[in-house]
Amino acid sequence: MKLMLVGEIREGALVAEVAELFGFARCLDAEVSMVLGGAAGDFPSFNGRLYCPDVENAFDMTYHKRLVLDAVEREQPDTVVFLHSSYGWEVAPRVAFAMQAAQVSGVTGIDDGGYVVESCNGKMRRTVRPLTTRAVLTIQPGAFAAVAVDGTPEVIAIDAEPDSVIEFLGCIQPEQEIDLSRTRAIVSAGRGVGSADQIDLVRALADALGGEIGASRPVVDAGWLERSRQVGTSGQSVSPALYVACGISGAIQHLAGMKGSGFVLAVNTDRDAPIGSVADVLAVADLAEFLPAMTAAIRERQ
Amino acid sequence: MNILVCIKQVPDMEGRFVPDASGSWFEEAGHVWRMNEYDACAVEEAVRLKEAPGVDARVTVLSIGPARVVETIRKALALGCDNGVHIDDPAAAERDPWQIASMIAGFAADRGFDLVFTGIQSEDRGSAQVGVLVAEQLGIACVTGITSLVLQDDSLTVERELEKGRRCQLRLKLPVLLTCQLGLNTPRYPTLPNIMKSKRSVLTVLRPEDTGAGEPRVSSEAFRPHERNMNVVVLEGDASTLALQVLALLDERGIISAQGGVR
Numbered sequence: 001m002k003l004m005l006v007g008e009i010r011e012g013a014l015v016a017e018v019a020e021l022f023g024f025a026r027c028l029d030a031e032v033s034m035v036l037g038g039a040a041g042d043f044p045s046f047n048g049r050l051y052c053p054d055v056e057n058a059f060d061m062t063y064h065k066r067l068v069l070d071a072v073e074r075e076q077p078d079t080v081v082f083l084h085s086s087y088g089w090e091v092a093p094r095v096a097f098a099m100q101a102a103q104v105s106g107v108t109g110i111d112d113g114g115y116v117v118e119s120c121n122g123k124m125r126r127t128v129r130p131l132t133t134r135a136v137l138t139i140q141p142g143a144f145a146a147v148a149v150d151g152t153p154e155v156i157a158i159d160a161e162p163d164s165v166i167e168f169l170g171c172i173q174p175e176q177e178i179d180l181s182r183t184r185a186i187v188s189a190g191r192g193v194g195s196a197d198q199i200d201l202v203r204a205l206a207d208a209l210g211g212e213i214g215a216s217r218p219v220v221d222a223g224w225l226e227r228s229r230q231v232g233t234s235g236q237s238v239s240p241a242l243y244v245a246c247g248i249s250g251a252i253q254h255l256a257g258m259k260g261s262g263f264v265l266a267v268n269t270d271r272d273a274p275i276g277s278v279a280d281v282l283a284v285a286d287l288a289e290f291l292p293a294m295t296a297a298i299r300e301r302q
Numbered sequence: 303m304n305i306l307v308c309i310k311q312v313p314d315m316e317g318r319f320v321p322d323a324s325g326s327w328f329e330e331a332g333h334v335w336r337m338n339e340y341d342a343c344a345v346e347e348a349v350r351l352k353e354a355p356g357v358d359a360r361v362t363v364l365s366i367g368p369a370r371v372v373e374t375i376r377k378a379l380a381l382g383c384d385n386g387v388h389i390d391d392p393a394a395a396e397r398d399p400w401q402i403a404s405m406i407a408g409f410a411a412d413r414g415f416d417l418v419f420t421g422i423q424s425e426d427r428g429s430a431q432v433g434v435l436v437a438e439q440l441g442i443a444c445v446t447g448i449t450s451l452v453l454q455d456d457s458l459t460v461e462r463e464l465e466k467g468r469r470c471q472l473r474l475k476l477p478v479l480l481t482c483q484l485g486l487n488t489p490r491y492p493t494l495p496n497i498m499k500s501k502r503s504v505l506t507v508l509r510p511e512d513t514g515a516g517e518p519r520v521s522s523e524a525f526r527p528h529e530r531n532m533n534v535v536v537l538e539g540d541a542s543t544l545a546l547q548v549l550a551l552l553d554e555r556g557i558i559s560a561q562g563g564v565r
Contacts (some may be wrong), residue, residue, distance in 0.1 A: 096431075120319055121425050124328070131521055169473055283548055
């Protein structure tokens with residue numbers, strides 16, 4: 001099998017998850033080439049052809065589509081593999097459309113010629129098979145092991161026409177940085193907390209443990225907590241000794257951000273919630289009752 | 303301005319999913335159906351645009367699916383959309399993103415939409431392809447995952463979500479397709495008079511043959527729960543007993559110090 005991996009550059013550097021693209025390729029024992037959307041300071045090391053332009057044109061997605069298609073034309077791969085990221089969401093379907101190829105999004109595993117993807121907010125999974133000879137995939141970050149390969153790529157310069165329809169105005173950095181990456185204990189609130197006033201119960205437990213409060217995406221979107229406390233692929237990656245997931249169902253985007261945690265306690269009323277797949281303990285309980293009880297039990301020692 | 307909003311009806315994700323006889327999807331019985339939450343943001347944004355001072359817009363809402371999706375189309379009408387289109391397709395759950403996009407594009411072609419909204423993805427399938435494929439089929443510009451939108455004269459300024467809380471700002475001209483990310487807005491609740499009014503609206507009903515669905519490009523099979531984590535300790539019971547049990551476990555694993563802090 002011949003794979004073309006689509007590397008990614010963010011803020012001038014090669015994205016770490018590119019190593020997971022190589023991990024995916026190893027699972028298939030595939031021959032690999034890569035196309036990169038801009039000139040990174042560091043090229044990925046592997047033995048194969050690397051198609052790359054001299055300049056970075058980070059936010060013009062039509063340009064990126066044309067770039068990938070040019071590399072595909074020269075290399076003729078069976079399958080084009082993106083990360084399931086903001087870049088992959090934009091570019092992969094455009095490339096699949098132009099190639100008249102099937103696309104499988106958010107691949108988390110390989111299943112007898114098909115690809116395993118998550119369904120129903122991570123509660124279920126299914127196997128999707130391309131019915132076209134060529135295919136486009138996006139790989140879920142965190143699903144495949146990062147693999148470091150040796151070698152020096154043969155760099156081939158390519159370029160594409162930019163697009164004048166969409167004008168890039170600039171980037172906005174996240175406001176008010178809260179660094180959760182070195183916190184020993186994180187107690188995170190999910191949609192299951194139910195309302196903004198319940199957040200105090202979560203915060204009380206975080207305080208009792210001497211830790212910080214974190215959040216899953218719906219809580220941040222609802223404005224119950226600052227965006228900078230979000231854990232997951234669109235927020236922070238954390239690795240505390242203790243992670244308490246309160247009313248968090250466990251969508252894979254959240255799990256990818258907290259999988260480095262030592263001990264995971266999940267508190268949820270739904271015992272089938274996917275958070276159970278990464279938890280050490282699942283307490284099936286109502287947060288309004290459990291959180292004060294847990295906080296009191298710890299406070300009793302202090 | 304002529305606006306199209308594409309919405310999907312999905313089951314509530316708290317429900318219990320049991321594979322159906324074919325094994326490719328789930329048994330529908332017992333599920334509570336509602337609007338895909340990304341699409342709820344799309345409806346809200348379209349209605350806000352329509353309500354903006356000086357904007358003369360008409361919002362068409364479209365959904366593909368069996369008879370049950372009519373309820374969700376009416377919900378969108380109650381929220382402020384002007385007219386509803388139902389592509390009556392009992393086989394919708396088995397369609398792949400290419401076919402769904404082909405039906406939408408088949409409807410939208412030649413109808414002169416200036417702005418098309420979709421959710422960035424569905425909660426049940428999560429493919430995040432349909433919006434972009436519709437735009438490619440229609441030959442219009444597209445931005446995925448928007449978290450902000452401002453209309454000024456005939457140009458739009460949008461923010462698009464990147465990783466780690468970063469966003470980028472883009473300016474573009476109509477026509478355009480935008481896929482909506484959560485956090486774009488907080489969808490409103492419909493008022494009772496609007497709910498009553500929406501029940502009387504006459505929907506445009508089409509069949510898949512009318513718009514063309516094409517051939518699928520992927521097959522989907524073996525719908526199944528996650529493999530169970532055999533190592534998880536499941537605790538149930540009264541909250542204060544549970545708290546003590548959990549604390550004992552944390553002690554046993556050496557995670558909590560005698561003073562209650564995390565080591």
